[in-house]
Amino acid sequence: MAASWSELMLSKLVGRCNNFFQPGSSRAMCKPFMVGDQQVGWVWPGVEKHIQRFPDVFMVEDKQVSLCPSLQMYEERTARVQEVMVKLREEGEFIALKGWRDEMYEVFHQRSSPPVFRMERTATALLGVKQYGVHVNGYVEHPQKGPLMWIGRRAKNKSTYPGKLDQVTAGGFTAGLTAQEVLVKECAEEANIPQDIALTAQPAGAISYFYEDERGLFPEIQFVFDLKLPLDFQPVNTDGEVSEFYLWDMDKVKEQIAQPDFKPNCAMVVLDFLIRHGHIHPDQEPRYLQFLENLHKTLF
Amino acid sequence: MAASWSELMLSKLVGRCNNFFQPGSSRAMCKPFMVGDQQVGWVWPGVEKHIQRFPDVFMVEDKQVSLCPSLQMYEERTARVQEVMVKLREEGEFIALKGWRDEMYEVFHQRSSPPVFRMERTATALLGVKQYGVHVNGYVEHPQKGPLMWIGRRAKNKSTYPGKLDQVTAGGFTAGLTAQEVLVKECAEEANIPQDIALTAQPAGAISYFYEDERGLFPEIQFVFDLKLPLDFQPVNTDGEVSEFYLWDMDKVKEQIAQPDFKPNCAMVVLDFLIRHGHIHPDQEPRYLQFLENLHKTLF
Structure with a gap:
């Protein structure tokens, strides 16, 4: 017992x-999601396919996906990522976005330093953000x-x-x-x-x-x-x-x-x-x- | 403050x-120490050099060091590893062995299963055993x-x-x-x-x-x-x-x-x-x- x-x-x-x-998870197929030189999440193939359509927000490379280096400011990053997520939500591809909450979560390099941008809570699962x-x-x-x-x-x-x-x-x-x-x-x-x-x-x-x-x-x-x-x-x-x-x-x-x-x-x-x-x-x-x-x- | x-x-x-x-540690130079198909420790180069002189106890390969597969039983493994450690202690090369305690520690695959052998406490540092x-x-x-x-x-x-x-x-x-x-x-x-x-x-x-x-x-x-x-x-x-x-x-x-x-x-x-x-x-x-x-x- x-x-x-x-x-x-x-x-x-x-x-x-x-x-x-665990073996068999999507981990081996995911790419690190970077802001600057630090990883803040993971991007799985199903998401990568969609966000590469927004090359002025996400830069998709062989080994990683980055927030475009031209986006330097907190508010600008937040606004541009939000535009992409709103668009993806309208397209209805992602289950996660059907649970849209109008609640913003912060994205950090380290929780001890200021956040690098913020995003809709349900969308964090698409970028594998903590x-x-x-x-x-x-x-x-x-x-x-x-x-x-x-x-x-x-x-x-x-x-x-x-x-x-x-x-x-x-x-x-x-x-x-x-x-x-x-x-x-x-x-x-x-x-x-x-x-x-x-x-x-x-x-x-x-x-x-x-x-x-x-x-x-x-x-x-x-x-x-x-x-x-x-x-x-x-x-x-x-x-x-x-x-x-x-x-x-x-x-x-x-x-x-x-x-x-x-x-x-x-x-x-x-x-x-x-x-x-x-x-x-x-x-x-x-x-x-x-x-x-x-x-x-x-x-x- | x-x-x-x-x-x-x-x-x-x-x-x-x-x-x-941390960067700069000996980690990159260490080889996993295996008993059967499971890692139970790490061997650093300074130790590898010495234990390869005992090929009937330790099998040194490119990517790993193993306890010889011919050693299957708990008491036999314990006795043979102890012989090597006593010899190394006599040779006086290792600081760790100068602190010899005559106290035996167990080596486990998982602490929830029976130990695979036991060894002198101070010698565990040479094989990177938990x-x-x-x-x-x-x-x-x-x-x-x-x-x-x-x-x-x-x-x-x-x-x-x-x-x-x-x-x-x-x-x-x-x-x-x-x-x-x-x-x-x-x-x-x-x-x-x-x-x-x-x-x-x-x-x-x-x-x-x-x-x-x-x-x-x-x-x-x-x-x-x-x-x-x-x-x-x-x-x-x-x-x-x-x-x-x-x-x-x-x-x-x-x-x-x-x-x-x-x-x-x-x-x-x-x-x-x-x-x-x-x-x-x-x-x-x-x-x-x-x-x-x-x-x-x-x-x-």
Whole structure:
């Protein structure tokens, strides 16, 4: 039983969350996407074919695809890339662009330096650009039952992973916001957590992984926060994105994250929590180091 | 001041703890060391030159060095590799072998499967074999001062990193022991922490990094434990390996780990603790993600 949980969990981490690194992925066919002399993404052949029609925005070469060197300024790069993406969206070729959100994400060389341009969130998958987000483990310390965790079920009408299990709240990094601002905003919208409680959340690291699916490439980094909620607090969804909340003990949570019902990257966030809080022991879990390796992939 | 701490810390992580991945390292000249069809280490040219004199133990080829395929059994592999290392030690060529410890380390394909052979601890650096250890963050929750951490100073006569700052206790994985057994043993020897307290230590993950120095190659994985000590507990060294213990607040600890006085891999263990416990915030620390990337390198 224990072995079977370990293998299910590992297979999710390797085969879903990090399938870009697996044999048979599109990796060997992708070209690095460069801004200046630094890689900021990956371009797969299906995208390359289309963006080479815009040679004053994208320069397609044998070994790489670059943003045209003539585009030097943040606003100009943003405007020209956006024109291309709007055009591609109208042409209707790409599944990713059908989920257009009118939400801008920033593209960085390093997150410690200013962004080099910004682009529509759903279009990042076409250029294999890193996406950043904030995930919150909402838990309570029950005097009798021990630690319990709040788990949300995504609404059936969400465009991605409808009906799957998820953190109590999580959100992507809209351009210009800090991690704390994303956290406070998502706590309010997704679970009705008041700001004074949200601000007690403790940063606890980040996970990084790289998957691909029919929409494109997803190199992602999620900043992880632990939020201890009051015993009597009941999360309530206010934006229609969550259909239900459950309060489960750690055994139940652990069992569930290995199942197909749990959104893969959210399962990783919980796994990281379980490891950090001592709920998984290296002497009892044969896949301990492989779990950690897959929670912390170097993306590019 | 904050920026300067970040750059010092990052430079230690990149330039010391992970210098094998840096330009100018011996990496480009090393050959994978194989047991069967799986890599278990790296061989650098200075070692290759010597071990090719033992063709019935090591098979040196253009692209790799392998343990001879005729050596199929754990005990036979162990005995033959040990003969070579004893011989090399007698010849006195290698600094690493001058620190001979008569302590056996296991060599794994994956730590989740049985070891493929075992070898003298100090000789692992010659074959670039992964070393595993257990590091313990010993801390107290002070009612007025908040969290404080016990830091040890290594004895001046230690063969490695004499006089440097270190965890309250840490130790390598002697063949056949579990992480918990290593922990209990080192807690007793290095800090006189009784077994009943040692057993309350919580596993909290692992860090992985790869450095090289004049002794050889060090791909290392340290299992990390957090041990909350009683307020009135005073660690006392019993094996002569620690000269002094300090109890510092988190600001002082954070400041010190970036300094040359702090043993590099022990500084990483503390940095991981500071990140996991929310003492470093992603919105305030520009190098947050680079710290994490360097705490969790995929070794091979």
